[in-house]
Amino acid sequence: MTTILEVNGLHKTFGSHAALKGTSFRVSAGEIISVLGPSGCGKSTLLQLIAGLQQPDSGEIRLRGEVVSSASKLVAPEKRGINMVFQDYALWPHMSLFDNVAYGLKRRKASAGDIRKKVGELLALLRLEGLQDRLPAQLSGGQQQRVAIARALATEPDLLLLDEPLSNLDMRLRVEMRTEMAYLFRKLGTTVFHVTHDPEEAFAMADRLVIMRGGAIDQIDTPEACYGLPATKSAASLLGAANRMAGSFEATAFGATIRAGESSLRGTVPGEAWSGSERGDAVALFRPEAALWREDSWQDSWQADSVSVLGSCSVTSEETAAGEEVAAPPGASGYSGNSGTSGTSGIQAAGTHSVANHILVEVVHSSFEGSRWRVLGETRAGEKLTFFHETALAIGSRGYLEIESSHVYIYSEKEER
16 A cells, blocks of 8 residues: 655754654555544644654654655645645635635635535535635534645645544534544545544544654554553543552462452553563552442452452352451352353363452442443542443442443553653
8 A cells, every 4th residue: 555654763952841752654546544642742742743844853754755845855845746624724714615625725726616616516516505605704613624625635636634623612512523523534545644632533433543742752542442442541540540559469360460459450551561571669540431330249258358259159258267268168148250151260261261359349429421320430449430321320339330341451550751
């Protein structure tokens, strides 16, 4: 597949601040790339460098194989074969909708017939027919956004840059427009480089995500892969893993384990998120939607320290009066089978890779979010964990959260950069 954009070892500093630290990646023809990251991560600087609005300190940018930016070369923005849609749309206020869309074509001295044909096609695609004589001030926010996109597409650029294009729209319009844009760009085969701080917007549009932090790239992969296994602690937090439990990491026969307060969690260590040390300070992250509320089915289970499910077995670790930890045997209050299968306490069932974690919590708050309730639970150690439930849960309700180990991500507490 043809490479449209190639970024190699890009560095950019502003005074003592390093905005980009050796950034490299490629974008293929027809691909939609969404750059996702918090404020200050370097995504806007990267966009400006690609647009030709800034010059790198080192490294280079190639468009269709030609160097357009380096420390010694800077091709003007209008000569790069790219167009850009800004946050505020940047429409000419004194020009009609038609003239705004036709602006680039007129500068290229296209014929009147070609201009009418191209503008007409774009207005039809973007549902702007009948509005061609209106000024921008006479259009809604969503209509202005469509005009800006139509203007950017009119000259058929090699690369379309989108600078947080939906940030000025209300929630309903944002959802509507991101779906429309993704459909339109794929229909036209447009190569898109899109910058946003909104994960849902990035998921809805991108073929691949570029997740940035501190001037460097944390992860490049499909939205599904990034969501399923975030490469870093920051990426996991950005992609919704809001529940956090800090503790001590151990590599055991059953996989990665973190002892967090009075809870023991089994989880997944993404990629090189852990240096390989068998022990150390760590943090476990998981999403509210990964935690399932279960009514308290153990007698006096609020006195239990932790619950783990290994394969088909559920084991509760309890503390005796003498201070010793013991495992409740099958059939006792601390044991329950899964899906009618059986297993041996503390031993993962043969061929079984799933491990469920149980964390005892008490409900301290619930808030309604339309189709579900967001619930805040508190562990015995005082840790606050968020989860969702289809109905309201009474304050003081006690139960446990069940989280599959594949949905618990374990990282070193100290993250470089």
